[in-house]
Amino acid sequence: MLTATGLACVRGERRLFSGIDLAVAPGEWLHLQGENGAGKTSLLRILVGLTPAAEGDVCWKGESIRRLDEDYRRDMVYLGHHGAIKEDLTALENLQLGAGLDGVELAEKDALASLWCMGLKGREELPVRVLSQGQKRRVLLARLLAKKAVLWVLDEPFTALDVKAVAMLSDLIGEHLASGGMAVLTSHQAMPIAGGKALQL
Amino acid sequence: MFVIIRRDLLIAARRKSEVLTALFFFVIVTSLFPLGIGPEPTLLKKIAPGILWVAALLATMLGLTRMFAPDHADGTLEQMALAPTPFGLLVAGKVVAHWLVSGLPLVLLAPVLGIQFGLDAGALGIMMIALLLGTPLLSLIGAIGAALTLGVRGGGVLLSLLVLPLYVPALIFGAGAVEAHLSGLDVTGHLSLLAAMLALAVFFAPWATTAALRIALE
Numbered sequence: 001m002l003t004a005t006g007l008a009c010v011r012g013e014r015r016l017f018s019g020i021d022l023a024v025a026p027g028e029w030l031h032l033q034g035e036n037g038a039g040k041t042s043l044l045r046i047l048v049g050l051t052p053a054a055e056g057d058v059c060w061k062g063e064s065i066r067r068l069d070e071d072y073r074r075d076m077v078y079l080g081h082h083g084a085i086k087e088d089l090t091a092l093e094n095l096q097l098g099a100g101l102d103g104v105e106l107a108e109k110d111a112l113a114s115l116w117c118m119g120l121k122g123r124e125e126l127p128v129r130v131l132s133q134g135q136k137r138r139v140l141l142a143r144l145l146a147k148k149a150v151l152w153v154l155d156e157p158f159t160a161l162d163v164k165a166v167a168m169l170s171d172l173i174g175e176h177l178a179s180g181g182m183a184v185l186t187s188h189q190a191m192p193i194a195g196g197k198a199l200q201l
Numbered sequence: 202m203f204v205i206i207r208r209d210l211l212i213a214a215r216r217k218s219e220v221l222t223a224l225f226f227f228v229i230v231t232s233l234f235p236l237g238i239g240p241e242p243t244l245l246k247k248i249a250p251g252i253l254w255v256a257a258l259l260a261t262m263l264g265l266t267r268m269f270a271p272d273h274a275d276g277t278l279e280q281m282a283l284a285p286t287p288f289g290l291l292v293a294g295k296v297v298a299h300w301l302v303s304g305l306p307l308v309l310l311a312p313v314l315g316i317q318f319g320l321d322a323g324a325l326g327i328m329m330i331a332l333l334l335g336t337p338l339l340s341l342i343g344a345i346g347a348a349l350t351l352g353v354r355g356g357g358v359l360l361s362l363l364v365l366p367l368y369v370p371a372l373i374f375g376a377g378a379v380e381a382h383l384s385g386l387d388v389t390g391h392l393s394l395l396a397a398m399l400a401l402a403v404f405f406a407p408w409a410t411t412a413a414l415r416i417a418l419e
Binding site: 048070080082084088089097100102 | 204205207208211212215216274275276277279280281282283284285286287291418419
């Protein structure tokens with residue numbers, strides 16, 4: 001269970017938000033909403049531990065994420081604006097090396113299977129440079145599945161995806177929640193997934 | 202850690218031109234001196250260690266700006282910081298990859314280039330040992346500079362100003378070892394000092410680099 005109390009974020013002289021309380025239980029997901037520049041990404045970065053909060057604390061299973069450190073990072077996966085995708089490597093290499101970074105040993109067979117599942121059949125050996133934005137995001141989503149994380153933190157996961165991929169991702173999130181997972185995400189679209197709570201920044 | 206090394210080597214293999222540029226730079230700079238100074242064996246022999254070392258310093262500098270900047274731009278650094286493996290270990294992996302790509306080739310090329318200065322086999326051997334100890338040190342110190350100047354506008358120039366003074370001890374003892382050999386003195390002192398600096402840097406540089414990267418990521 002992810003909880004946070006009294007979170008505040010200060011960027012330079014500006015106070016983006018303060019007094020944010022949130023709680024996400026297994027099977028639940030949190031939809032962060034707000035205008036551009038409201039601090040959605042900043043809040044996500046605080047939740048995953050990239051940026052320290054100006055005030056307040058984030059807890060995972062009742063313990064501060066600062067104390068848990070690597071144990072928290074093993075349970076969590078974060079997909080930011082930039083996908084950590086290397087343009088010169090192929091989709092397959094990107095997926096395998098990305099999973100390796102996440103501490104998952106991904107065999108070539110399994111990696112290929114998950115790329116095909118993402119609709120990238122026939123493009124596994126192409127450098128990612130020649131793929132479209134949406135296809136790059138699909139490579140990232142394959143990585144999301146490879147790391148069997150409990151908590152998914154997704155920043156605008158639907159950007160650049162086509163209708164089919166949006167439906168597929170919604171299903172994936174739905175399945176993840178049904179199996180006791182949790183998700184925090186930002187999106188400007190309405191989300192057809194059950195069990196959601198909204199937080200307005 | 203090995204994932205990072207493999208990944209960086211793979212990327213370097215895909216972008217051969219960047220690696221080769223630094224190596225060609227090393228070869229050309231060291232070759233220009235004998236051409237410019239003329240065939241005077243005693244003088245060439247005297248200046249050889251210094252020139253090879255200065256060229257090696259500058260050649261390693263060329264690759265430093267690319268050490269973290271591309272990873273910072275495409276979010277890889279964020280994912281490294283969030284990986285279940287300690288961030289410091291992954292950063293150390295990147296330094297190792299940098300050395301394998303831009304340090305080790307210099308060590309292997311140096312004896313070939315040393316021949317045109319008229320160095321004998323013994324001096325070339327000492328040169329290689331000194332570079333073998335010195336180039337990892339250059340990568341480690343350079344990593345701190347690269348991390349500190351990450352995301353700074355005009356970071357490349359700032360990086361040189363920051364890192365080159367820190368390279369001075371490596372230059373003095375590295376070139377000094379070969380000079381000592383040429384004048385018939387014992388070289389163990391110079392090499393031990395280089396090794397001691399390397400041992401210190403292996404422990405502290407990844408730690409300092411990681412701290413600097415965390416600041417850049419906030």
